[in-house]
Amino acid sequence: MAIFNFFGSLLGYLLWALYTVFRNYGVAIILFTVILKVVMFPLSVKQQKSMSAQTKLADKQKELQQRYANNQQKYNDELMKLYEKEGVNPGTGCLMTLLPFPIMLGIFYSVIMPLSNTLHIASDTIAQATDYISRIPGVASASGLGLYQELQIIKHFDVLRPNLTMFSANDIDKIEFFSKGFRFLGLDLLASPQGSSFMTFLWIIPVLSLVFSFGTQFYTTKSMGNGTQTGCMKAMVYVFPLISVYWAFIMPAAVGMYNIVSILASFLQTLIMNKHFSAEQLAVRKEASRAVAIEIAEGSLRPLPATQQKLIADKLVTADKQEQEQEEVKHKQKKKKSGSGSGDTASYLGSKK
Template identity: 35%
Template structure:
């Protein structure tokens, strides 16, 4: 991981996660609220993507006509489809972008979870090395989750000392960062643990739910969007098939905290999809109904004006005939 990515992306995410954790006192709940916060921040982009998808659905009839007309000329079909999109100001791929946004955030959260001493508490590598030595962890051989192991052992020391930090630990960390006792357990699961496909256990519930909720999210999206049958829709459907498999895979190679984040990201996505679709579709239908009513009113006004003009002409004709 580059220093710039750590400084610009991971550290701010770690601070946000830390702030939520300090507010609620539960690591698992903090991860869930973090996922909700990300979803709320991304709502403007989600609305833009949803509007584009609804606009695509409105063009479905015209797109099908183009597909029939240019069934044997793929190049011409793509050109005409692009002209249709440009005419109505539609970007067929803008609806896919909101699905990719959680991925870099998940990467940043991964490092914040993997290295809580550095990215949540703000300790330097030197301080972390001293803490590792104090709790008996060989940082050089501890592997990817060495900092989690150190944090867990620090938590054990904190509890053993009567919920206070031993003097040796405070001497190392005083003024160097914000030392906190993080309990990684949530609903009987150790969120610092990475589920192993070769070691079945209750923690398997995390990758299983991750894949299941991703499938549910894809299903809800397809049902709500009423996608037109074109190349962009095919790409979207392929993406919706891949997401559950990716979620299941991530669930088995990343710490449980990332799986919890992904599960609730999927759940919040389902709720957001249903609410935004109903709201924006209702708003669009209301606008179309008002426009249709305006056009009909204009036609009626024109008909009334024509009848009045004909009546005036008839009166003038009768008057002229009477004068004669």
């Protein structure tokens, strides 16, 4: 968890920068998600290329399965050799499929620990503040096992402010500024759908997460085809949407909102990838790049001097003449043997007669 907390602290710098500009955490989450998608777009293209290459190797992989049906170890070895020969990394697809998990966990820790990971206030000061609110009955019961104590300070800042003397004046100003921007489209992004009433409409976040998750996965699976999915990707078609929906239900609404925006951004990215980076287009570009590389390599060769060219040409002519002479000698010897053999047969037949 310390790793994800550290990751959340890094993401918190970007969230805080966006928040200071737009003064709304919902808007900051949307822009944050878009920026991450743009940064990771080259990795998505790499994943698409890997999947395209695996599609081309599907027939060869089936041949290996049939040939080594009774020897799994030999099949795995030959498959790895095939991947190495074709320059395919089968783990690329799984990497991009699993990558949203640490990002979402980083978002989770940046949301539930805003004082540490977004505002980056000193840990000793935060410890004094969380120790104080842990002794308040109502807040203590809402903070659970200490995970949401920092969040409770932000949520109830107006009430707790007179007693938060452990913070400096600068820290107080930052907390107050930050606590005013968690209302987005009428939703309280600090609250969790699990513990909120129906009229808060926070239930719409896990519902939208469920619909968008399975809708995007269905479209992606249909556009890719079953043959291009590795084992981990097939499992994630159903596992990842269910996990993300559960998180959107039990975590603060800000985490679920990030999940929804991320799903929509992924869907838009898939449309762009299918239009400009489809398997057929990538295959054509790869062949074109290979042809250009061969042409450049041939063009970079320096011609030999005229004297060396004439010497090589003379050697080739001499070698051809010698080969022709040898063929003629072999032909004469074969013809001579054939003639002598027929004479003996005739003599034999004559004497017999």
